[in-house]
Amino acid sequence: EAGVAQSPRYKIIEKRQSVAFWCNPISGHATLYWYQQILGQGPKLLIQFQNNGVVDDSQLPKDRFSAERLKGVDSTLKIQPAKLEDSAVYLCASRPLDIAKNIQYFGAGTRLSVL
Amino acid sequence: AQSVTQLDSQVPVFEEAPVELRCNYSSSVSVYLFWYVQYPNQGLQLLLKYLSGSTLVKGINGFEAEFNKSQTSFHLRKPSVHISDTAEYFCAVTKTGGTSYGKLTFGQGTILTVHP
Structure with a gap:
């Protein structure tokens, strides 16, 4: 089965610019996570996210970060405007709904450099 | 809230030697425990997990870990390491239920470097 797909792999931007990351989880996985x-x-x-609803966004800096999963499948994470301290790898992970299969599968990540 | 402390930021070891990577956790509720490995420029890969049952858990690539509830520890061990085990290792916990189920809280990571 295909893994979690993320793009782009690398992104370099200047501070105050905007950037977006994309994630396509494993087919059938209801739960999707974004990690920094x-x-x-x-x-x-x-x-x-669980399907297209937000379960927990308590640690998302909502003044500059936003995320959506409109159709309950793929997801985008946006930063606007970016700050120097946003330089990081952004990882997407997905998990099936069955709680007995409590394993998160991670994508390769997007490495963001803010200059 | 849960927290995870990995007691060593870096562990150098020679090839074929045994290794132990230490992990302690803190939580007011029951948790599941995990070890993930991250190779350079790659995502995290699950090594092993403890959900219930035997406290000695075996994972991939010859790794094993022992859950010790009284000491709130989940140390990772391998009896003989290979050069290919060089990577960063993360210990993580999640609540066994309730809101934000499945949310992983990670330790800071331990870089394992295996020397020839």
Whole structure:
């Protein structure tokens, strides 16, 4: 089965610019996560979707970050405007709804550099 | 809230030597525990998980971990490492139920470097 797809793999922008990342989860996975991984740290959850609804966005900086999963399949994460401290790898993960299969599958990530 | 502490940021070891990567967690509720590995420029791959049952869990690539509830630890071990095990390893926890079920809280990571 195909894995979690993310694009682009790398992005370089200047501060105050906008950027968007795309994620296509594994087919049939109802739950989708976006994580931010700053260099030298573990991933931190930004937002969790179940189908097209938001379950947890408590750690999403809503003044500049937004995310959507309109049809309950693929998702986009946007930053507008970007700050230097947004430089990080943005990881997308998906999980099937069956709680017995409590495993998250991660994409390769998008590495963002804000100059 | 849950928290995870990985006690070593870097672990250098020689090939074929045993290794232990340490992980302690804190939580007021029951948790599931995971170890993930991240190779350079790649996403995270699940090594093993503890959901219930035997406290000794075996995973892929010869790794195993032991859940110790009294010490709130979930240390990762391998009896003989290979050069290809060089990577960053993350310990993570999630609540067993309730809101935000499945949300992973990660430790800071341990970089394992295997020298020839």
